[in-house]
Amino acid sequence: MKDIIDLIGRIFISLIFLWEAYDSIAFFQATKRTMSAFGFEWQQDFVLGSAIFLLIVGGILVLIGYRSGLGAIMLLLYYIPVTFILHSFWNDPIDVRRVESIMFMKNIAIIGGLLMVYVNGSGKYSVKRLFATTKVTKWS
Numbered sequence: 001m002k003d004i005i006d007l008i009g010r011i012f013i014s015l016i017f018l019w020e021a022y023d024s025i026a027f028f029q030a031t032k033r034t035m036s037a038f039g040f041e042w043q044q045d046f047v048l049g050s051a052i053f054l055l056i057v058g059g060i061l062v063l064i065g066y067r068s069g070l071g072a073i074m075l076l077l078y079y080i081p082v083t084f085i086l087h088s089f090w091n092d093p094i095d096v097r098r099v100e101s102i103m104f105m106k107n108i109a110i111i112g113g114l115l116m117v118y119v120n121g122s123g124k125y126s127v128k129r130l131f132a133t134t135k136v137t138k139w140s
Helices: 002-026 028-037 044-064 068-086 094-120 127-133
Strands: none
Touching: 002 028, 002 044, 002 068, 002 094, 028 044, 044 068, 068 094
16 A cells, blocks of 8 residues: 555656646746746746756656656755745735745645655655566577
8 A cells, every 4th residue: 555655646746846847848938037026037048947857857757766766856956946935935025925835835845745755765666666577588
C-alpha cells in the first residue's frame, strides 16, 4: 500500500509543476509581465526559460521515479525562491495578506512534499525499479 501511495503522491506533486511549466509556456509574455511587476527585469527570457526547464525536467523525473531526488532538488531550486518572492505576505497590504499567507503556507507544504520525495526516493513503482529488475539476455 505504501508503494501505491508513493506513486499517487509523486503523480500529484509532479502535475503541479508540469502544469506550471505548460502555463508559463502558453502565457510566456504574461509571465514576463508578472516578473516585471515584481521588479524582476534581469534576463527575463533566460530566467523564464531556465525555470521552465527546471519545471519540466524536475517534474518528469519525479513523475517517472527515475532520479527522483535530483528532480526534487531541481523543483526546489525553482519553488523556494518563487514562494518567497511571489507570496511575501508580510510585505502585502492587510486586505490581501490573508490570501497570500495561505498561498505561502500551501507552497511550504509542497516544499515539504518535495523534501519527502528527496529523502524517501521513488518507491517500488518507478522507472528506476523497472530498470533494476529487468533481465537482459546475452546473445551467444
